[in-house]
Amino acid sequence: MSRYARRMPTESRRRVALALSGVFGRSYRVAETWDEGLSAEDAALAQALLGLCLRHWGRLHAWILPRLKNPQRGIPLGSHLALSMGLAQLAWMSGVSTHAAVHESVELAADPRLGFPPHKGLVNALLRQGAKDREALRRELEALPAALDRTPFAEEVLKAAVAAEHMEALWARLQRPPRPCFRALDDGPWPEGLVPEPALPGALRLEPGAAFPRPWLMAGQGMVQDLSSQALMSFAWNATPRRILDACAAPGGKTTALSRRWPQAELMALESDGKRAERLKQNLAVRRVKAHVEKAEAIAWLRETTSTFDLILLDAPCSGSGTLGKHPELTWLGDGLDLERLIRHQRAMIEAALPRLAPGGLLLYAVCSWLHAEGRHHWDDVRKSHPEFHSPALWPLLSDATFFRPDPLTWEGEGFQAFGLSRTEQP
Numbered sequence: 010m011s012r013y014a015r016r017m018p019t020e021s022r023r024r025v026a027l028a029l030s031g032v033f034g035r036s037y038r039v040a041e042t043w044d045e046g047l048s049a050e051d052a053a054l055a056q057a058l059l060g061l062c063l064r065h066w067g068r069l070h071a072w073i074l075p076r077l078k079n080p081q082r083g084i085p086l087g088s089h090l091a092l093s094m095g096l097a098q099l100a101w102m103s104g105v106s107t108h109a110a111v112h113e114s115v116e117l118a119a120d121p122r123l124g125f126p127p128h129k130g131l132v133n134a135l136l137r138q139g140a141k142d143r144e145a146l147r148r149e150l151e152a153l154p155a156a157l158d159r160t161p162f163a164e165e166v167l168k169a170a171v172a173a174e175h176m177e178a179l180w181a182r183l184q185r186p187p188r189p190c191f192r193a194l195d196d197g198p199w200p201e202g203l204v205p206e207p208a209l210p211g212a213l214r215l216e217p218g219a220a221f222p223r224p225w226l227m228a229g230q231g232m233v234q235d236l237s238s239q240a241l242m243s244f245a246w247n248a249t250p251r252r253i254l255d256a257c258a259a260p261g262g263k264t265t266a267l268s269r270r271w272p273q274a275e276l277m278a279l280e281s282d283g284k285r286a287e288r289l290k291q292n293l294a295v296r297r298v299k300a301h302v303e304k305a306e307a308i309a310w311l312r313e314t315t316s317t318f319d320l321i322l323l324d325a326p327c328s329g330s331g332t333l334g335k336h337p338e339l340t341w342l343g344d345g346l347d348l349e350r351l352i353r354h355q356r357a358m359i360e361a362a363l364p365r366l367a368p369g370g371l372l373l374y375a376v377c378s379w380l381h382a383e384g385r386h387h388w389d390d391v392r393k394s395h396p397e398f399h400s401p402a403l404w405p406l407l408s409d410a411t412f413f414r415p416d417p418l419t420w421e422g423e424g425f426q427a428f429g430l431s432r433t434e435q436p
């Protein structure tokens with residue numbers, strides 16, 4: 010019998026229901042802190058359940074709909090959440106007892122803050138139907154078309170990432186929750202369970218089943234950082250910058266990488282969101298990173314300042330389409346994104362940053378997105394409108410060393426696009 014065969018604590022399910030109602034009711038991203046305060050075991054269970062609901066929301070919906078008295082009318086979100094969570098546990102979480110999967114979902118439906126109490130009976134009846142043969146329920150759900158779990162946004166992202174014949178393979182990869190990647194920040198021994206990641210020197214992975222190294226992270230001895238961010242930040246550049254600007258800095262992973270690489274440099278970090286700026290300050294303090302943090306909107310700040318920088322990092326706000334594996338809610342939120350506005354904002358940031366480069370300086374633009382409009386198209390446009398800039402070969406191991414875009418099928422990191430810009434010296 011699995012160690013999860015007990016009743017899953019209600020708090021875990023409540024957090025999952027809250028996160029789902031934020032996504033589907035208010036189009037909110039799942040907050041980074043959504044599972045904070047749960048024990049490690051409860052957080053693991055809650056993460057697994059939330060991931061299953063988000064990754065299979067379309068198929069779960071398709072199972073529920075024809076079983077309703079009036080499928081045209083649908084059901085309120087609260088009933089939908091409770092049912093989907095119950096079904097996901099019955100079908101895919103064999104360690105959760107049938108009793109817990111059904112009863113706690115009924116309890117969620119009965120909670121007026123989360124569910125729709127009049128549907129307690131309906132939730133109970135449908136879950137009991139599914140619970141009669143859990144394996145058959147799993148097969149039935151998996152036999153529904155996988156495309157139900159995709160949206161036009163997800164299709165667009167896959168199309169941008171890979172050729173048509175590889176889209177299914179990439180989608181299948183994105184359905185597996187990614188393994189977290191870490192970076193050590195001091196020379197001390199790593200916590201047990203962390204092993205070097207063969208794909209990139211300096212990157213660490215957690216061995217399956219090992220405890221999440223929370224105390225090590227809290228002590229600022231290491232940080233969670235995706236493999237792509239680590240590869241991006243190991244760009245080949247031999248200069249010794251004196252002044253560095255990280256224009257979109259929270260939560261500070263790349264600020265930390267910059268400071269570790271050039272500890273003598275004067276480092277300035279901007280962040281426009283107040284709460285995120287506070288978090289950035291805390292993260293940098295615990296990691297003993299010396300940086301001047303300012304809560305400021307980067308474009309206005311760059312237009313106003315008279316300072317110049319040897320290195321400017323623009324890790325720009327973007328659709329996040331390269332992180333669909335880690336953030337499956339983006340599949341359902343992507344269609345509501347104002348991409349045009351984002352793209353204009355990214356371009357304006359580049360334009361505001363270029364004049365602030367010191368002679369010999371480098372602007373590094375990056376987005377965690379596969380969409381060409383957020384990366385490659387900016388690269389093409391900027392080089393056309395600014396022929397005085399060129400893109401140095403910063404990632405010699407990639408097929409095109411001037412444009413960072415790891416292969417989505419073979420590289421186990423997030424989808425990224427990045428390029429550098431330096432003013433071409435006159436002979």
Ligand SMILES: C[S@@+](CC[C@H](N)C(=O)[O-])C[C@H]1O[C@@H](n2cnc3c(N)ncnc32)[C@H](O)[C@@H]1O
Pocket residue numbers: 238256257258259260261262263264279280281282285305306307308324325326327
């Ligand atoms: C992609 S994240 C940066 C991640 C960060 N570089 C790291 O590696 O940890 C982009 C950040 O830029 C912030 N941001 C968005 N628009 C901004 C603006 N106009 N000026 C400054 N910061 C901005 C967002 O709040 C977000 O924290």
